[in-house]
Amino acid sequence: AQSVSQHNHHVILSEAASLELGCNYSYGGTVNLFWYVQYPGQHLQLLLKYFSGDPLVKGIKGFEAEFIKSKFSFNLRKPSVQWSDTAEYFCAVNIYSGAGSYQLTFGKGTKLSVIP
Protein backbone atom coordinates (compact mmCIF):
# COMPACT_ATOMS: atom_id res chain seq x y z
CA ALA A 1 0.00 0.00 0.00
CA GLN A 2 1.11 3.55 -0.67
CA SER A 3 2.43 5.39 2.34
CA VAL A 4 3.87 8.73 3.36
CA SER A 5 6.57 8.96 6.01
CA GLN A 6 7.51 12.02 7.97
CA HIS A 7 10.76 11.45 9.77
CA ASN A 8 10.36 13.72 12.76
CA HIS A 9 7.48 13.59 15.20
CA HIS A 10 8.44 16.75 17.08
CA VAL A 11 11.00 19.40 16.18
CA ILE A 12 12.03 22.19 18.53
CA LEU A 13 13.90 25.18 17.13
CA SER A 14 14.90 28.63 18.26
CA GLU A 15 13.72 31.63 16.29
CA ALA A 16 15.87 32.37 13.22
CA ALA A 17 17.02 28.75 12.96
CA SER A 18 16.65 26.99 9.63
CA LEU A 19 14.03 24.30 9.19
CA GLU A 20 13.93 21.17 7.14
CA LEU A 21 11.15 18.61 7.56
CA GLY A 22 11.52 15.31 5.78
CA CYS A 23 8.84 13.56 3.78
CA ASN A 24 9.17 10.35 1.79
CA TYR A 25 6.47 8.50 -0.09
CA SER A 26 6.24 5.02 -1.47
CA TYR A 27 4.62 5.08 -4.89
CA GLY A 28 6.23 4.56 -8.26
CA GLY A 29 3.77 6.41 -10.47
CA THR A 30 2.91 10.05 -11.01
CA VAL A 31 2.22 11.86 -7.77
CA ASN A 32 0.81 15.21 -6.78
CA LEU A 33 2.48 16.45 -3.60
CA PHE A 34 1.26 18.81 -0.91
CA TRP A 35 2.32 20.27 2.41
CA TYR A 36 -0.46 21.33 4.76
CA VAL A 37 -0.09 23.20 8.04
CA GLN A 38 -2.32 23.27 11.09
CA TYR A 39 -1.77 26.21 13.43
CA PRO A 40 -2.98 25.73 17.03
CA GLY A 41 -6.75 25.81 17.15
CA GLN A 42 -7.12 26.27 13.41
CA HIS A 43 -8.06 24.17 10.40
CA LEU A 44 -5.60 22.50 8.05
CA GLN A 45 -4.48 24.85 5.29
CA LEU A 46 -2.32 24.45 2.21
CA LEU A 47 1.30 25.63 2.39
CA LEU A 48 2.43 24.58 -1.06
CA LYS A 49 1.97 21.99 -3.78
CA TYR A 50 3.92 20.31 -6.57
CA PHE A 51 2.56 18.70 -9.70
CA SER A 52 5.28 19.00 -12.34
CA GLY A 53 8.01 21.29 -13.67
CA ASP A 54 10.56 23.04 -11.46
CA PRO A 55 11.15 20.66 -8.54
CA LEU A 56 11.71 23.59 -6.17
CA VAL A 57 8.38 25.09 -5.26
CA LYS A 58 7.65 28.11 -3.15
CA GLY A 59 4.68 28.43 -0.87
CA ILE A 60 3.19 30.89 1.53
CA LYS A 61 5.00 32.47 4.49
CA GLY A 62 8.49 31.86 3.10
CA PHE A 63 8.24 28.07 2.92
CA GLU A 64 9.62 26.06 0.03
CA ALA A 65 9.88 22.39 -0.80
CA GLU A 66 12.07 20.34 -3.10
CA PHE A 67 10.85 17.30 -5.00
CA ILE A 68 13.58 14.71 -5.57
CA LYS A 69 12.08 11.98 -7.72
CA SER A 70 14.98 9.55 -7.31
CA LYS A 71 14.63 9.70 -3.55
CA PHE A 72 10.82 9.75 -3.47
CA SER A 73 11.15 12.78 -1.26
CA PHE A 74 9.44 16.14 -0.87
CA ASN A 75 11.15 17.95 1.98
CA LEU A 76 9.88 21.22 3.40
CA ARG A 77 12.31 24.04 4.18
CA LYS A 78 12.37 27.52 5.62
CA PRO A 79 15.61 29.51 6.03
CA SER A 80 14.60 31.29 9.23
CA VAL A 81 11.67 30.25 11.40
CA GLN A 82 9.55 32.54 13.53
CA TRP A 83 7.56 31.87 16.68
CA SER A 84 4.40 32.13 14.56
CA ASP A 85 5.51 29.04 12.59
CA THR A 86 4.71 26.89 15.62
CA ALA A 87 2.23 24.39 14.18
CA GLU A 88 1.82 20.84 12.95
CA TYR A 89 2.97 20.16 9.40
CA PHE A 90 1.56 17.40 7.21
CA CYS A 91 2.99 16.04 4.00
CA ALA A 92 0.39 14.55 1.64
CA VAL A 93 0.44 12.69 -1.64
CA ASN A 94 -2.51 12.50 -4.01
CA ILE A 95 -2.39 9.16 -5.74
CA TYR A 96 -4.60 7.88 -8.52
CA SER A 97 -6.87 5.17 -7.13
CA GLY A 98 -8.79 4.22 -10.26
CA ALA A 99 -12.04 5.20 -11.98
CA GLY A 100 -10.90 8.80 -12.25
CA SER A 101 -10.44 9.19 -8.51
CA TYR A 102 -7.53 10.22 -6.35
CA GLN A 103 -6.86 9.61 -2.66
CA LEU A 104 -4.95 12.06 -0.54
CA THR A 105 -2.64 10.11 1.76
CA PHE A 106 -1.15 12.02 4.68
CA GLY A 107 1.96 11.50 6.71
CA LYS A 108 1.51 11.40 10.48
CA GLY A 109 2.61 14.99 10.86
CA THR A 110 5.52 16.83 12.45
CA LYS A 111 4.91 19.19 15.34
CA LEU A 112 7.16 22.22 15.17
CA SER A 113 7.74 24.26 18.30
CA VAL A 114 9.64 27.53 17.85
CA ILE A 115 11.14 29.03 20.99
CA PRO A 116 11.34 32.84 21.05
Place this chain on the structure above:
Amino acid sequence: DSGVTQTPKHLITATGQRVTLRCSPRSGDLSVYWYQQSLDQGLQFLIQYYNGEERAKGNILERFSAQQFPDLHSELNLSSLELGDSALYFCASSVEWGTGRSEQYFGPGTRLTVT
Protein backbone atom coordinates in the same frame (compact mmCIF):
# COMPACT_ATOMS: atom_id res chain seq x y z
CA ASP B 1 -11.76 30.52 7.99
CA SER B 2 -11.70 28.02 5.12
CA GLY B 3 -15.40 28.38 4.28
CA VAL B 4 -16.06 24.75 5.20
CA THR B 5 -18.32 24.32 8.20
CA GLN B 6 -18.78 21.28 10.38
CA THR B 7 -21.27 20.56 13.14
CA PRO B 8 -21.17 19.72 15.93
CA LYS B 9 -17.73 20.73 17.19
CA HIS B 10 -17.77 18.16 19.96
CA LEU B 11 -19.78 15.02 20.45
CA ILE B 12 -19.73 12.67 23.42
CA THR B 13 -21.66 9.44 23.17
CA ALA B 14 -21.70 5.91 24.47
CA THR B 15 -20.58 2.67 22.87
CA GLY B 16 -23.18 1.11 20.61
CA GLN B 17 -24.78 4.41 19.72
CA ARG B 18 -25.15 6.10 16.33
CA VAL B 19 -24.17 9.66 15.47
CA THR B 20 -24.35 11.93 12.43
CA LEU B 21 -21.70 14.48 11.55
CA ARG B 22 -22.56 17.28 9.18
CA CYS B 23 -20.43 19.22 6.71
CA SER B 24 -21.18 22.16 4.46
CA PRO B 25 -18.60 22.71 1.72
CA ARG B 26 -17.28 26.02 0.48
CA SER B 27 -19.61 27.86 -1.84
CA GLY B 28 -19.09 26.50 -5.35
CA ASP B 29 -17.24 23.34 -4.31
CA LEU B 30 -18.78 20.14 -5.60
CA SER B 31 -16.45 17.60 -3.97
CA VAL B 32 -16.61 16.66 -0.31
CA TYR B 33 -14.11 14.45 1.47
CA TRP B 34 -14.20 12.90 4.94
CA TYR B 35 -11.12 12.11 7.01
CA GLN B 36 -10.54 10.54 10.42
CA GLN B 37 -7.62 11.71 12.57
CA SER B 38 -6.54 9.59 15.51
CA LEU B 39 -3.33 9.52 17.53
CA ASP B 40 -2.25 6.09 16.32
CA GLN B 41 -3.46 6.15 12.69
CA GLY B 42 -2.90 9.80 11.83
CA LEU B 43 -5.09 11.48 9.22
CA GLN B 44 -6.86 8.85 7.10
CA PHE B 45 -9.08 9.33 4.08
CA LEU B 46 -12.53 7.80 4.49
CA ILE B 47 -14.71 8.67 1.51
CA GLN B 48 -15.31 11.24 -1.22
CA TYR B 49 -18.46 12.52 -2.91
CA TYR B 50 -18.75 14.64 -6.01
CA ASN B 51 -22.03 16.35 -6.83
CA GLY B 52 -24.01 13.77 -4.91
CA GLU B 53 -22.22 10.66 -6.10
CA GLU B 54 -19.68 8.56 -4.26
CA ARG B 55 -16.34 8.77 -6.11
CA ALA B 56 -13.69 7.21 -3.90
CA LYS B 57 -13.55 5.07 -0.80
CA GLY B 58 -10.66 4.76 1.59
CA ASN B 59 -10.36 3.03 4.93
CA ILE B 60 -14.00 3.42 5.85
CA LEU B 61 -15.54 0.81 8.13
CA GLU B 62 -18.79 -0.89 7.14
CA ARG B 63 -20.39 0.66 10.25
CA PHE B 64 -19.76 4.07 8.72
CA SER B 65 -21.66 5.57 5.81
CA ALA B 66 -21.96 8.94 4.16
CA GLN B 67 -24.03 10.81 1.65
CA GLN B 68 -24.05 14.12 -0.15
CA PHE B 69 -27.35 15.89 -0.58
CA PRO B 70 -28.64 17.99 -3.51
CA ASP B 71 -27.64 21.19 -1.70
CA LEU B 72 -24.11 19.65 -1.57
CA HIS B 73 -23.86 19.35 2.19
CA SER B 74 -22.69 15.98 3.40
CA GLU B 75 -23.35 13.78 6.40
CA LEU B 76 -21.16 11.06 7.87
CA ASN B 77 -23.08 8.45 9.83
CA LEU B 78 -21.23 6.36 12.40
CA SER B 79 -23.11 3.46 13.99
CA SER B 80 -22.48 0.75 16.59
CA LEU B 81 -19.81 3.02 17.97
CA GLU B 82 -16.76 1.57 19.67
CA LEU B 83 -14.19 3.19 21.94
CA GLY B 84 -11.71 3.08 19.07
CA ASP B 85 -13.90 5.35 16.96
CA SER B 86 -13.01 8.26 19.22
CA ALA B 87 -11.19 10.68 16.92
CA LEU B 88 -11.29 14.00 15.15
CA TYR B 89 -13.35 13.82 11.95
CA PHE B 90 -12.53 16.35 9.26
CA CYS B 91 -14.48 17.31 6.21
CA ALA B 92 -12.80 18.95 3.23
CA SER B 93 -14.10 20.31 -0.04
CA SER B 94 -12.69 21.13 -3.45
CA VAL B 95 -13.98 22.56 -6.69
CA GLU B 96 -13.38 19.61 -8.94
CA TRP B 97 -12.82 15.91 -9.04
CA GLY B 98 -10.60 13.70 -11.12
CA THR B 99 -7.41 15.73 -11.53
CA GLY B 100 -5.58 15.02 -8.29
CA ARG B 101 -4.43 18.63 -8.30
CA SER B 102 -7.30 20.35 -6.53
CA GLU B 103 -6.53 22.01 -3.24
CA GLN B 104 -8.73 20.64 -0.52
CA TYR B 105 -10.13 23.13 1.98
CA PHE B 106 -10.59 21.68 5.43
CA GLY B 107 -13.21 22.35 8.04
CA PRO B 108 -12.48 22.75 11.76
CA GLY B 109 -13.38 19.14 12.53
CA THR B 110 -15.76 17.34 14.87
CA ARG B 111 -14.21 15.74 17.93
CA LEU B 112 -16.01 12.51 18.74
CA THR B 113 -15.54 10.89 22.13
CA VAL B 114 -17.04 7.45 22.69
CA THR B 115 -17.31 6.42 26.34
